[in-house]
Structure formats: C-alpha cells, structure tokens
C-alpha cells in the first residue's frame with residue numbers, strides 16, 4: 324500500500340494567492356533568506372518570471388494565470404475583455420521562452436475568457452480559473468509521484484540511490500514537485516537511500532533550492548558539483564537520474580536545465596536509467612522535435628558574478644540555460660496521465676489522446 328504522502332507537510336509556498344495579490348517566495352534569495360514579493364498586476368508577475376523570482380516550468384504557468392486574474396481585477400469592467408487584457412497577455416507571454424507551461428496556462432485562461440457568458444463576473448471567474456490551474460498542477464504532481472514510485476519499485480529492489488539536476492520540486496510547481504515529487508514519494512515509501520543533487524551552475528538551483536527543499540523535508544541529500552556527476556555514476560550504484568522538464572516535443576525530445584543532456588549521455592554510458600517527470604502541460608505537440616524548442620540564453624553576468632566576485636576578463640560569455648535531451652536517451656517519461664517507456668511520437672500521441680487521469 325503506497326503511503327499517503329499527500330499528508331507530507333509543505334513548509335513553504337512558492338506561489339500563493341492572498342485575497343487580493345499574488346505572493347511569491349523570492350527564490351533568488353534562498354537558501355539564506357525567505358523573502359516574499361507581492362504582485363498586484365500582470366506586469367509585476369511578468370517581471371517576477373523574467374527575473375526568476377518565481378521559476379520552474381509549472382510554477383511559471385501558475386503565476387502567469389494569476390497574472391491575468393490580477394489584470395482583470397484591476398480593470399474591473401470592460402465591454403471587450405479580450406482587448407482590455409491584450410497587453411497583459413502579451414507581456415506575460417514573452418516573460419521567458421522555453422517553458423511551454425507559460426503559453427499553455429495563458430491559452431487556458433484565454434479559452435476560459437472566451438467561454439464566459441456576457442453577464443459573467445469576469446474577474447471572479449478568471450481568478451477561479453487560475454486557482455483551478457494551480458490546484459490541477461498540484462494534483463498532477465501527486466499523480467506523477469505515485470506513478471514514478473511504481474516505476475522505481477518495478478525496476479529496483481531495496482533502497483535506491485538517485486541523482487537529480489536543477490530544482491523540480493515544490494519551488495518549481497504548484498506544490499509538491501515533479502522529479503522531487505517522485506523522490507519524496509520514494510523516501511516516504513522507504514525505497515530511497517539517498518538523493519545526489521547537482522549544484523546546477525550557473526544559477527545554482529540544485530545547491531540553493533533542491534538541497535534546501537530536501538533537507539527541510541527530511542530527505543537524505545548529498546550536494547555535488549555538476550562536474551562530479553560522471554565520477555559519481557562510475558563509483559556509486561546510482562539507479563536513476565530523475566529530472567523535470569520545461570518543454571517536451573512531440574517525438575519525446577526533452578528541453579530541460581542546461582546539463583541535463585550531458586547527464587543523459589553519462590547515464591547511457593554507465594547503465595543508469597533516465598526518468599523525466601512532467602505534467603502534460605509541458606508537452607508541446609505542435610513541435611515535431613526538440614531542435615525546434617526555443618532555448619533561453621541569459622545574461623553572461625550569471626557566470627561572471629560568483630559569490631560576490633567579479634570574474635570579468637573581457638572574454639565573451641555563452642550562457643544557454645536549457646539544452647535538449649533526445650528521446651532515445653530517455654527510459655521513461657512520467658506524466659499525470661500515465662507512464663511512457665522508451666518515448667516516441669506514437670506513444671506520446673497516444674498519451675495525449677487519453678483523457679483518464681491516474
């Protein structure tokens with residue numbers, strides 16, 4: 324019997340609606356400080372997404388949905404709501420390019436707006452739609468945690484050691500986590516010996532966020548430099564690499580935090596299984612393959628300003644913050660709608676045509 328790990332306490336909320344504003348845990352200051360930023364309008368939410376106050380594909384989508392709800396509350400009355408909200412949708416849509424959950428959430432909000440009757444209380448109904456997107460993501464996290472635990476049990480015996488990259492936890496989602504949701508469930512079920520977390524340069528999501536989340540959750544975690552991953556797989560019995568995703572193309576190629584592709588190549592070389600955990604809101608069936616996914620490049624300052632030290636030398640800086648892992652390096656994609664082993668275009672199309680939820 325799987326444990327009822329839905330009861331595991333969450334001691335923080337990355338994204339929270341607070342009566343008349345959106346409260347965001349400012350992830351730029353973790354782990355040292357738990358500071359919050361309140362957003363009153365869509366442009367503030369867009370800036371928070373762009374500046375990574377809030378980050379993580381599902382969390383970005385949830386925040387953007389609340390951004391539209393905030394915009395509608397400020398407008399209050401409109402004869403043509405689509406026109407009245409056009410600039411708000413536009414500023415949110417361009418906040419970050421890779422996580423498809425952003426455009427998915429805004430599409431859901433736009434479809435909801437178009438379905439509303441003429442006499443609807445639009446601000447109230449759009450807030451309700453944003454809250455449903457938020458709740459739906461959390462439910463999806465819990466479904467994926469259960470399904471991912473089944474996969475770990477199917478392929479392994481006893482307590483397992485896993486490696487994760489970046490942060491795909493409660494901080495990156497509507498609550499609980501995708502990759503870290505599976506890891507939390509495995510720990511609660513007694514099948515996890517230890518999580519190894521890559522520091523994930525240059526933004527250090529692993530060192531600053533994943534380590535913080537897992538220690539607070541009582542999950543045994545060891546932090547390592549990204550460059551240590553190869554040695555770890557060579558010397559330790561790592562059974563899985565478990566990561567999140569920002570966009571999955573129709574053929575199963577996965578865009579995720581920079582460094583994920585190299586982990587997949589290392590995992591193949593060392594016989595370590597590779598699991599991607601992502602809600603179907605991360606799957607972009609409009610893109611045939613991963614090379615079509617827009618990969619964000621961020622300021623070179625993220626590499627040059629390290630620990631208060633300025634590493635500027637005049638050298639050019641290349642700072643892509645996502646890469647693409649081809650489907651043939653992925654053993655399983657876990658979604659809330661089901662598990663896809665050895666993903667390919669046919670299997671993903673079949674999954675996306677499924678309405679059932681686990």
Ligand SMILES: CSC[C@H]1O[C@H](OP(=O)(O)O)[C@H](O)[C@@H]1O
Pocket residue numbers: 378379380381488489490491492495496501502528566567568569579580581644
């Ligand atoms: C649960 S998806 C989290 C996903 O988002 C991260 O990127 P960023 O921190 O830049 O928003 C990373 O790719 C994670 O895997």
